Amino acid sequence: MLTKIKTELYRNRYLYIMILPVLVWFILFCYLPMGGMVIAFQKFDIVRGIFKSKFVGLDNFSTLFRDPYFFRLVKNTLLINVFGLIFGFPLPIILAIAFNEIRQKYFKKISQTISYLPHFISSVVVMSMVIQFLSPDAGIVNKLINAFGHESIYFLQIPKYFKTIFISTGIWQGTGFSAIIFIAALAGIPKEQYEAATVDGAGKFKQMLYITLPNLAPTIVIMLLINLGSIMNVGHERIILLYNPAIYETADVLNSYVYREGIMGGRYSYAQAVTLFQNVVGFILVAGANKITRKLDGTTLW
């Protein structure tokens, strides 16, 4: 046994040397923070540290579940994701089908290149543009409203506009890039199917309904399930650039709350309880989604 281990160690010694820095990195930057999750069960004190802080069991969670504010956060998170899916999910599919019908090579290439571009622009730049365009004094949107004789609207100060603004921004930034996976799936549809349909007298529109869409169905289902798996998550990075106290009512989500209360406000344990709740729900959803996709077509999400 020992000699076996020794030969393995010797034979693959360079592999061990290679993996060593990687292993250290994953322990330091992924697994140590996972251990840090225990603060959700503590009354964490930054001076005492993780090992000496008081253990309080599920206290943070019982406070959390009795906090009406928590339900507002869950509601906003879910609503942004659900509306985002309803309005945002079909668009990449429509765009991909449209691209698929284009025969002019250069037009196709250039327009595809344009469609991916916003994905690579930073959140700070995108949100800066949104803020500038919507600004009440010089923003182009309000100037347009003024031109029709109306007063400027303080878009980012009124709660009811936030979700629309946030979701539209997401759609603007993500549609082209999300279409890539559908374009790839469309390229895999056998040409014979279309040729046979043409012989049978089916027009382009019918071909789209009876050949293209059924062929895309597995990809659509998988993408939908992936999105459902992260329904408890709205990235704080983009939210915190756009929101302000006047619109917390509709704009504050679980992640932005964790950032504000936990890191800015120093309520580490309480905020970590929120994250842990999100992680558990997210994990169940992803595992469920994975099970469904496995049943559907034998592939798994991971």
Next chain:
Amino acid sequence: MNYKKKTPGEHIYIFVCYAIIILMCVLTLFPFFYLVAASFSGATAVMRNEVVLWPVDFTTKAYTVVMKYKGIWMAYANTIFYTVAGTTLSVLMTILAAYPLSKSRWAWKKPMGLFIVFTMWFSGGMIPFYLNMKNLHLLNTRSGILLYGAISAFYVIIFRTHFESIPVALEESAKLEGANDFQILFKIMVPLSKPIIAAIALYYAIDKWNAYFWEMLLLSDENLIPVQVLLQRIVINSQLGQDIAKSLSPGEATIPNTIKYAAIMITTMPIIVIYPFFQKYFVSGALVGSVKE
């Protein structure tokens, strides 16, 4: 291919497809055109909304003001450093992780793969990560920025799959010549993987160029912040840099919009400029990213 003449319905269908794409292109590009036009326009013209797609009262004043501001040069230099050094480190670490994982002769192939993949679906969250950075004494340091996102498990898996697809015969013949794993990796595997390395390096680089959240949280020293954090302060928090304020006429309380537009332009320019040239890699990267084995 065409067995019969197109019906009017088909013409409408094709027309709709073109219309969708043209609309998408216009909506995508308009903000950028407006940004360019506004940043080169006079401040009053922008205020009065005379600018649509073309600069009005053409001036480069906004840019000269922004460029006079020392902070932006420092931030730019920082961003370039974080991007170049960070991408180099990331690509190197990703390759070092992927190579052993692709070797079936290695006893730890499976467990180590799981160890790495697990981090893709489970993480401690923002707060433990922040406290951990603090405990490691990486707050407010350049090395903290380079290290925190050094490896993406997802790219490791992509590389591993790619390495697995390279014929074993190449490795075996190199072994007979007396090459060790490091030589096989860097003299055979890496040269054979240039396109995929380029694509993934590009994605790492874009991520690092665009990153702002952890940079904002971890860095308190003005001299260490990247340009995205500076932009966030200028535009979103309307926080005046001392030098920018000084270069404006005394009565003005806020930064004129043209200057904000110029600052946004300066931050985004490198991405927009390289984008058409590296377009091939942007797309191939997206494909390896979206089509999992």
